[in-house]
Amino acid sequence: MGLFAVVFSGFGLALLAPWIVPRTGRATGWILGLLPAAITGYLATLVGPVAAGETLQVGVSWVPGLNVDMAFYVDGLSLFFALLIAGIGTLIFVYAGGYLKGHHHLGRFFSYLSMFMAAMIGLVLADNLFTFYIFFELTSFASFVLIGFNHDEAPSRRAAWQALLVTKAGGLALLVGFLLMEQVTGTLQISALLTMGDALRDSAYYVPILLLVLAGAFTKSAQFPFYFWLPNAMEAPTPVSAYLHSATMVKAGIYVLARFHPVLSGTTLWVVLVGGIGAATMLLSAWLALQYTDMKSILAYTTIMALGLLTMLLGVGTEAAVTACLVFVLVHAFYKAALFMVAGAVDHELHVRDITKLRGLKSKMPITAAAAGIAALSMAGIPPLFGFVGKELIYAAALHFGPAVAAVTVVSVLANVALVASAGLLAVRPFWGSLNEVTKKAHRPAAGLWFGPAVLAVFSLGLGLAPWVLDAAVLGPSVGAVLGASVSPHLALWHGLNLELGLSALTLAGGVATYFGWNAMYTSAPGRAFERWLGTGLDNGYDHVVNGLMAFGAWQTRLLQNGRLRNYLSTILVTFLVLVASAAVHTGALQWSPSVAGIAVQEWILGGLVVGGAAATIFFRSRLAMVISLGVSGFSIALLYLAYSAPDLAMTQFLIETLTVILFVLVLATMPLVREQLSPGTAVRDGAIAIGVGGTVTALVLAVLHVPFSNPMGEYYSQNSYVEAEGQNIVNTILVDFRALDTLGEITVLLIAGMGIYAMLGLGRALTPEELGGAATDAPAEPDAVASASSEPAEEVS
């Protein structure tokens, strides 16, 4: 039960947050942070048992027929990530309370944030492929609403759409990959599936499975060439960026790679694809980071660099590499969350994030500056910080990777050189030196704003001095889970004078040189070109794809939805005619033996009225007469229902006819008075279609009557209506009990149709402020294309 609470309490808080937040005043962040803190505490109690080799499993059957369960389990890897998510989450909650203090949508914000955390925890604990997929998509959804939190700003909306489209596309690929995995292994249970690596690798579907799963992981964790969405995602409020970059969302992609590492790795394709793409992403983004002056942009690109590095290490896949990977996940989470919170604190105080404008903030925000300094030292990999331990491990893994020592080592060093320079840009430039015009106005930030970075700084320092505390408790089980083997890694701050240390020194020297040469490099032509191609260039590429899609949509909408009712009806009816008539003729099903015996006089009269009313409609000139004539037909049908003892149908028909008259009058009043003159050819064509369809339906009904009639369903309902559904009206028990799911679907469609009507008719008039408040969503990139497609003039109904 504990695990269910761990996963679903966040969703519970998401429901309650809008109610709690206004009641907590200034302490909101601290109070709501109790939930992630409690989750962290609970998960921490599992560290011992898991390190001793236990795994926890809980689950309830969800769709038993398809083996879909809501199942969770805890092993070393999932516990590692869950602890990180809940732990960083606690700090983010506190920070968000301070950062967004007094925001009018704070309740909504915490609602989304809890959902984000819960989705992420559910993802890492999932034990069923479908559970996994659902939480994977929930993280995309939660990040969508969070990135678009400032929904009245166009860049936020665009960034939110971009993140959603890119990660959802990957999510769909992942789903197909999962389905193929299930086909091969016959199980949806992840813990069982993880033991079937050989079956997967030997199967004919291995390559498609790998490509699909990688598509999901690479889009989610912003690998080349999909990384463009991540820098845009910083449109989100800073607490979200800090969380999204350090512990959630992008780490979901890394988690996918790590989770399925035991069954998908071990082939050349894995090493080339995962290692290659990771290395490319790492190198490109590390240097792209130096092409920006916005603190959050620099941080975003260094996140991509970190993700590329993690991906590359998982691609390498040796024990040293996986150990380095998981250590670096922690290193990165600690310094990245801290630096984002620092950037947010600076932004919060000054509303400036441009490093060329910030100077000397050290004296104004000492704790923030100290936390930033420690985080940046860790980022740069300087002893005795945790980052140094991580970097030594990375270099060790690179130097011991037989197939491509030189490539991996050179790429790692080059990327880390840029990372050192970025660390300098983020923590030295804005905080050292003397105050300038901009920074003079800074205030000391509230406790909530420096609490998180300070705690994380303590972690970066503490784990750097005593990294071995992680060995058996955390790293052993998690690295073992990734490798599918039992390992006992050992971390240390000091490894003696070796090649790794030399590379670290080289990196530091290169980084410092780059930092001092930054001004020249940033403004140089090759630097700008580099950014134009791989930074904004990829982003623009996304726009081209989306615009192309919209243009295609507009084109096919104009073709198919051309606004002429006559064309719609003709298309539908001719399709029906061709398909049904050809099928009927082909199968020879059209047989009948018409007999008029047994038709009562009143039935003749009603039938005559139905046909007569419909036929007369064609010949009337006045629209009102047409409406009345159609009404005669409709009411006669209702009477026919009554004659055949179907009172519910008759009643419904009567009511619909009545309403139709009202609606017709409303619609006809808007019609132009001059009617369109039909050419004789059109009239003949339409007449032929109408007669053809009417004839086909008549023939079908007669053919149905020709077949001996047996109605087991009808008998079932009449026998069980009262026994099973406690009702004597069979029609009603079918609607609300036997087939209630159908009805539920239908009323949902009604609701959607209602929203459509509201949107279409509401567009024509000015909305009241109240209505605007409720409908402040926007179309994706090109609202104009959609609007122009749907606002084609409608043809008259006649």
Next chain:
Amino acid sequence: MRNSLILRTAARLLVPLILLFSVFLMLRGHNESGGGFIGGLVAGTAFALYAMAYGTAASRRALRTTPQALLAAGLATALLSAVIPLFQGGAMLQGLWAKPLGVKVGTPILFDVGVYLIVIGITLMIVYELDESGVQFFPQEPHPASLPAEAEESA
């Protein structure tokens, strides 16, 4: 059609009766002819009649809420009735019945109430929006008692 005294007087008397009748139709639906769909249509017609007599603004006021809210409330009610059985260990949408104080109540009736609300919502959504989006066939506010009748033009 505008500003007809007979229509206004009749509407004032008929609308409450029709609404009462619609509830009656909905509730009897389980055993006799009727049900949420029919009841909802009848209730929708009642408000449409009121709109014909007094205009959509007056009808909206009489409704006391928006058609959108009715749609949302209706679907929420139906979903609620769908998930209640889950808490009793049953399947989604399974009918649960009880007889407190001798009155038979069950989740299918709640479901029907949801249908009832949605049908009213969609009916009025169409009627109100069609009229307000440019037709303005129903009486407008301030109601045109002082203006000459314009029935000829609008027909």
